[in-house]
Amino acid sequence: MQDAFYLLAAVLLPYAGALITALLPANARTVAWLAGGTALLTLLMVVLGYSDIAAGRIPRVALPWAPELGLSFTLRMDGFAATFAVMASGIGFLVVLYSRYYMSPDDPIPRFFSFLLAFMGSMMGLVLSANLIQLVFFWELTSLFSFLLIGYWQNLAAARDGARMALTVTAGGGLALFAGVLVLGHIVGSYELDAVLAAGNLVRAHPLYLPALVLILLGAMTKSAQFPFHFWLPHAMAAPTPVSAYLHSATLVKAGIFLLARLWPVLAGTDAWFWILCPVGLITLLVGAYVAIFQHDMKALLAYSTISHLGLITLLLSLNSDLAMVAAVFHIINHATFKASLFMAAGIIDHETGTRDIRRLSGLNQSMPFTARLALVAAGAMAGVPLLNGFISKEMFFTEALTAATTPTLLHSILPIAATLASILAVTYSLRFIHGAFFGPETDDLPKKPHEPPQFMRVPVEILVFACMVVGILPSATVGPLLDLAARSILGDATPEYSLAVWHGFNLPLVMSLIALAGGVALYRLLYRHLNAGIDGTPLLERLDGRRAFDQVMVFISWRFARALERLMATDRLQMQLRLLVCIAFLAATLALLPHGLAPGGVQLTPVDPVVALMWVVGGACAIAAAYQAKYHRLAALVMLGGAGLVTCLTFVWFSAPDLALTQLLVEIVTTVLMLLGLRWMPKRIESAGSGHILARLRRLRDLAIAAAAGLGLTAISYATMTRVSPDGISRQFLERAYTEGGGTNVVNVILVDFRGFDTMGEITVLGIVALTVFALLRRFRPAAESVGMPEQQQGEARDWLLIPAVTMRLIFPVIIAVSLYLLLRGHDQPGGGFIAGLMLAIGILLQYMAGGTRWVEDHLRVLPLRWMGFGLLLAAGTGAAAIAFGKPFLTSYFAYADLGPLGKLPLASAVIFDLGVFALVFGATVLMLIALAHQSVRRPRAAPPPPVAALPEPAAAAAGEN
């Protein structure tokens, strides 16, 4: 029980913190303390859970989520997960403390801490997940929040581009990972981590092993910035430095490594594993280290060195050796500590001097001696200097490389040489970092006068550097137990004997280390002149530009390819789209009907009533006339359409469906008027000379054939359906229970607001969305130039020709309101209800707009449709939710009779309040659309923007780009 609490709290606390932080005012400086407290509490939870692991148990918690699909929200923390959880929350806390001083008060601080905490929560969820699907979910969340964090300074183009690139690469890899996890789950038959980890032999022997492996490795390699996906990491350096220190040292990029190690027992041990991962790791290790030397930006140098170290860990994992696995876990921990501190040191330098360019920095040892010492130690750890933690894991790496070299393949045998070479390069770039910034003559050519940072800004660096030293001097006493648990939780009983000593005697790895140190110093001396010359770019590798390749791929996919597809398959002609839609629907229906045929059923038909027959003939004639006139005489077509609608309405009356008839009538009115208003903005169609041409005639004949086929087909289907006895559904139940259980005698309304209340809830939501969409589409719409001028019908002296209708419409407005309210209130027992009443009231407003014009109405009457909609939706949902307060399911309705004394009894059902919500929403939505259309008439088209001038001066061009 306590385990469950610790685990859940470890994942949920950061999210809760993020939510609260996000809601704080923008200038609150307390958010840092809140965020720090949250991170510290999270760390505490992990530590509390850790005591269980130390005792040999694995805390876990499972909450059913969709048990019928085999999905549950499961968390579990073994030693390895705990290692990552400690890093994520511990370094997270230090980063929060650091950012408190790093971030400028002008930045929107709550947003920063909110994203940071949410990222921490995602990272905790990722490492503690015991279900693979859930792991992928948190994986994508980390991609998302890292995107938001990298793009935090959203006004900088570099931040936006870097964020987008990181998101595209890592989230794209996440999709591959998802596919891979699905395959893996299919092989094992379960997505639970325990089951998967136990099924290693089954997985490795399965024919789908290779696809699963490739997909999962794609996910891990993109996340951990392995070659050839490494290019996003340097561009992500546009993020604030605390973000880089957190994401790009300890957490985000380690997620890929985490996954590789997590699934190591299942996927590793095969040739495929080695032959995919080892070259990738090797190239990443060497290329990253080589490129890092030639970076002038301190953060870029650290980014490439991170890539190199991630390659090292990947290489270790690829070796299929248990000892290499232990070394990998150890190096993960070490790299997190020294790299986070180095990033923070770079941030301090940036913060206090205003630049990160190594070419400009010099002699900071004089002005900020303390920071210089800290950075020196951390860089020493990165270079692998003895008595620091980086040295020990590097020794282990050399040992493993030598062990692997006994296998007689070329790739294996070059490993020791490659390892030594990479270490030489690592020493060189570490030297560059330290020597370039802190040594040499003191310079005064800096944007700010350098001085030591505030004390608490240094504290996180001090803690991390202290850890580097302690681990480096006393490894087995400090990190030993943690490492042991972590390794044991991956390797189980197969955990090999290893020794965490500083001194192993004078052996080959030590010789390699010494060669690396000496070689690195020599190489730095050799390159010193070149590096100080300030040349941009990497010698020999200028052409290796991941960014350009990425941009080209992006342009191809999102522009050229999309354009080509659009050219091939799309049309912007509405007629063509409609034609295709109707044809495809017709074909689909025909295909579905082919096996069964379409015969009329056996229901006894009632005799045809001559009145109805006459009515339908009129309605049909109207419909055909509307279609006939639609091309050149739109007004006539609209009138005819209204006629057809009226006949439909009368048909409903005839078949005793007064509710439907009322609704149909009102909908007809609203549609007709709205379409009339829209007609105003359509350009006039002129019958051209060629319209009698044989081709045009054929085209029209084809359209006629399509329309007739679709119409007749629908008629046939309806006829066949209606001449069959409808299956005994629940409609009888509705009739019987409407009064006894719903408290209303109008069954239609009771169904709408009570039996099927949830459907109605959804429908009004959709209606609201549609209205908002129409509003959004029309908001910026400017009429075409040729339809802006006064139409010819309105020219001349015709000011008061609407006078009498206008007076009538105004007089009738209160009547309409009264009738609308009447319809609303009686709806539960007699024809009416919220939907009808809402439409009715909207028609009232519509008439005012027609009579008085937009300006007049809005001067005299303020309808706030958005508030009506919001109020309606809240009221409907609130009524439904009120049932929960009484212990009933959502949307249960309640009814009673209120005794009004001499006035009699008034039926009161909670459904009426729900109906009121429906009423408000329908009214608001309809009026919103009306206003969107009506406002076209008070708008004038804007003058076209001037054509862009090619050669603008720099600031002006930037300003033009922003608009």
Next chain:
Amino acid sequence: MIPQAAELPWFAALPVALLLLGGAGLTLIGSIGLLRLRSFYERVHAPTLATSYGMGCILIASMIFFSVLQTRLVIHEVVIGAFIVLTTPVTLMLVARAALHRDRLEKNATVPPSINQPAT
């Protein structure tokens, strides 16, 4: 259609039948007029026959019929009458003015002269 219609006593059935026939006849004449009259301004007048006396006769017939059958006063039809009396003139006025406006704009020969200014 309504089976009880046969039970209507003769003193009620006679006026109901006469009024119905009269109303229907007037409406028919109005419709024929709409079809036969030549100019728009003449045609405007024809349907008013249906919406005034024609509709009036039918509504009174309806009132008598249902009042006698249900042995209580049924006068919903007054509301129908009121609305028709309100809407028909307004609609026709609107239509006629629109036509007039258009004819004047297009300077057609058949435009009736303006009241204010003598036709030129």
